Amino acid sequence: MCANLMQRLTLEKIGELAGVSRATVSRVINHHPNISSEVRERVERIIAETGYQPNQAARSLASNQSNVIGLVIPNVVQAVFTDPYYPRLTQGISAACNQLDYTLALFLFHSPEEEQFAVRRFSNNSLIDGLIITADNHINPFIPQLVKRNVPFVYIGRPETTESVTYIDVDHIGGSYIGTKHLIDLGFKRIAQLSTKHNTAGVDRDKGFRQAMAEVGYAVDEDYVVYGDFTERSGYEAMQHLIPLRPDAVFIQSDTMALGAMRALRDAGLSVPDDMAIVSFDDLPPALLTEPHLTTVRQPVHDVGMLAVETLIERCANPGQPPKHVVLPTELVIRGTCGAAN
Amino acid sequence: MCANLMQRLTLEKIGELAGVSRATVSRVINHHPNISSEVRERVERIIAETGYQPNQAARSLASNQSNVIGLVIPNVVQAVFTDPYYPRLTQGISAACNQLDYTLALFLFHSPEEEQFAVRRFSNNSLIDGLIITADNHINPFIPQLVKRNVPFVYIGRPETTESVTYIDVDHIGGSYIGTKHLIDLGFKRIAQLSTKHNTAGVDRDKGFRQAMAEVGYAVDEDYVVYGDFTERSGYEAMQHLIPLRPDAVFIQSDTMALGAMRALRDAGLSVPDDMAIVSFDDLPPALLTEPHLTTVRQPVHDVGMLAVETLIERCANPGQPPKHVVLPTELVIRGTCGAAN
DNA sequence: TTGCTAATTGAGAGCGCTCTCAACACTTTT
DNA sequence: AAAAGTGTTGAGAGCGCTCTCAATTAGCAA
Known part of the structure; x- marks a missing residue:
């Protein structure tokens, strides 16, 4: 059976094939308790056989959460190319996303207009559950706007105003x-x-x-x-x-x-x-x-990325929480340039 | 009015405020023709005043297109850090996405298992309209699977089998x-x-x-x-x-x-x-x-990224099209190391 | 005026999922 | 044996949007 001729699979269809209702299939997929193991296995088998994948858009719409988080890197032009810091950070973030079954959206901005334009899209949009912000310097209007628009975010580095902002920094x-x-x-x-x-x-x-x-x-x-x-x-x-x-x-x-x-x-x-x-x-x-x-x-750097993702997801789940500040320790690595080896 | 107390804005509500139906507001947002300019302006004013943003999930669900494309970078561990190529490419891709109002999802894989796991999520999922693949080396099972699962994609580089694969390469x-x-x-x-x-x-x-x-x-x-x-x-x-x-x-x-x-x-x-x-x-x-x-x-490199996005979007719009192959020209830049300046 | 076409708008049926609520089948308690 | 609890399932109402189709109005020729 060719993929493009194959009709789209839905919860409904999987339910039909397994002889249960849509609701039950949904429960199996979301690992709800209180499913008889007999039914669970039957449904899981059908899902595996058919290669069914739930439709993310429908999920997001119904549950009001997308399992997508955004990584915002402003002023890229300078930073991204001159320092391996960002690639490394991105790798940590990506690793955590893969592990936690989140999708990472990357926002690189090249001008204040792009930033301004994007900030609007982040709110009430349901594309993004939350953001990780790396703002390499000074005050940018981004942060207050996000706070105002109630977009959950985690800041990497130390922001200007530490109150009301959750951040992950290094000592x-x-x-x-x-x-x-x-x-x-x-x-x-x-x-x-x-x-x-x-x-x-x-x-x-x-x-x-x-x-x-x-x-x-x-x-x-x-x-x-x-x-x-x-x-x-x-x-x-x-x-x-x-x-x-x-x-x-x-x-x-x-x-x-x-x-x-x-x-x-x-x-x-x-x-x-x-x-x-x-x-x-x-x-x-x-x-x-x-x-x-x-x-x-x-x-x-890698840990900062991982931790940022975990922290963000936690904050998305509990929006009421007070801001959290994490400062990770550093470590001296002695090699040749200090002369200590002599 | 505080953002978090503000009730969620929907098409319906905007319509109410503007004295038109949901359908009309939708038409204005999507720039359909045949809207009286009087109504269009009224609706646009309300949208601007309220800061309304359409819900992406609902949009994706109804229209079966997400305006999100994915960038896949396998085997990151090696490549991303040692060469500024990927950051540069990513920047080009991001720039095109911003310009064309698409969102970029970044998939970095660190192991074949992660790849395998991800490829399933790409199909019939409605999260991703299509993919840009950068596979830095030899045969990987990724490509045939994408073809089989009918996921639109553009390959960056020259793939093993050029038939049936759209790619952007450099000469x-x-x-x-x-x-x-x-x-x-x-x-x-x-x-x-x-x-x-x-x-x-x-x-x-x-x-x-x-x-x-x-x-x-x-x-x-x-x-x-x-x-x-x-x-x-x-x-x-x-x-x-x-x-x-x-x-x-x-x-x-x-x-x-x-x-x-x-x-x-x-x-x-x-x-x-x-x-x-x-x-x-x-x-x-x-x-x-x-x-x-x-x-x-x-x-x-930057152009390759931009072109990849444009090509991908075009392919998403016209799924039937035969594969397209683009090879961009290079250019010699004479500086000091060749001795030509002497 | 009448009839026809074209422009403009609204009603309504989904898209595929989640989640509440009620129904039912068993146990366990009294 | 009746009442109460517990585990398991299905029905059905949305989520906020798009898009078709029909209705209404306007514009114009006959």
Whole structure:
């Protein structure tokens, strides 16, 4: 029997074939209790034989839930290409969706107009049960609008106003604290930082760096703090500014920027860690692309994604709940660039 | 009026407010002809004032079309992280979806079981109108199953069996031909290749290289052909094998591998293009990360994504159509690594 | 005026599912 | 043996939309 000639299967038809009512088939599919095992098996057999798949649209309409969640990534143009962070995050989110039998809708926005247009579609629409938002920087009007329109969402990172927003973040402050502390403990004195001002993660990492420095009474010379924007190129350029000052170590806020920084050092004929030690942040694949490999603060990007999905689904099920804030710990991964191996 | 207290808006209610029937409101929303402009304006005003959004689930159920398309990326684990190709492609696809008012569902699979499980959900499901498939390598059982289950799809790349499959591909053969030809024209004699066997793109690029070489009567010494797997690391290692043979130029099948290859050359104290000229393939962001920048064959990844969406939507509208095959042209981008600038 | 066509609108029947409610068949309790 | 409880099933009313079909009105020629 050819698929295209085959008439569409419905609950009704499956019921007919199994000699039960539509309602009973529905119960079997949704794993309701109180079905005689005899009937359950019969129905399940028919379903398996026919390859029946319930119609999602009808399900959504009747139950007012779609089992689809959206992932929103604004300002892609910059971010997605320069850093392996987003692919990694997306993978974690996707894995959790597959596991929990949810479908992932991806929304990449390239302009404020697209954002504006999309936000309307998210409400009262029944396409999307909820959203995972990754807004890499500062205030965007998205969040308040979602709150107003009552769209359940989980924010990845630390939002401007933490009240009333559920978010999953990584302990950036603690992470850069242990990264910097590691350099201090190794005896380095003139410790620079390759920082960024582009998002709250950057701001927090800066804070952790200063905390560690302050704790041991090292003054932070602002000339020793240079800024990039998470790209390889910006790391390269920032390091070029740093080289003449001859710090003996530098804490770099991302692996990708560390890649660029090491390129600059190599071009200047300097060796890592002998001429300058490096600790960076992320532990994404690029960390293994340098020689020696990067000593870096691992952030659990994959776990953040998984957790975001789980949290979102939970919130969709219990809309009344107070906002939840999760901050995941980081971990120092010691490799070659800090000189600790010597 | 608070959003959560606000009663759900329906066509019926909008009709009531505008003093027309549900059917008329539906007509206005779907831009049917034969609506008096007076009624149209009145209805549109009410819709704008109330912020009404049609319920997608009900729409899908009634019209049997969801305006959602799926993007399938198997074997993510490897591919997504090592190459900026997928993010770029995804961006193109997303842009087209936004423009055409479609929603993009992302399916990343990590295991054959997940694939198998998902393929069932795609059929007779009404969640997905059609699929864009990126299968980076060889035969997978996915395609025949989709054909059998009558799910409209567009394949990105060149599938094993081109019959009955609509695909969008890039002219890999022609691209590597012009890339190689460029090296030949510049007078290089001992031209090596950093190739891959991982997918049809690799096989095709290999073919183009050999075509160009054969055309001018250069024999291809198989020692001069080394293989990688599209990763930076594999480019590094492959180049290490090549260096002792001292070719004067090398055609490299991807920018990412070229990145690794240039790292190997630098570590060996060799300079590009003086000691070895390089032409690569892709023209993705990494092409500008090397010094000098990569001379490379640009493939229109973004356009492939856009075109895939348009083609898919067209096929969904006309299911009877014969399969369509599109092969997009490439373009040589001359920068520093080929030595042509000197 | 009458008759005809064309434009505009409404009524109503689904789309395939979920979920409540009632019915029925058994047990168990009194 | 009657009453009450428990487990299992079916009937039927929606969910909010689309789309066909018929009704109404308007426009125009005869």
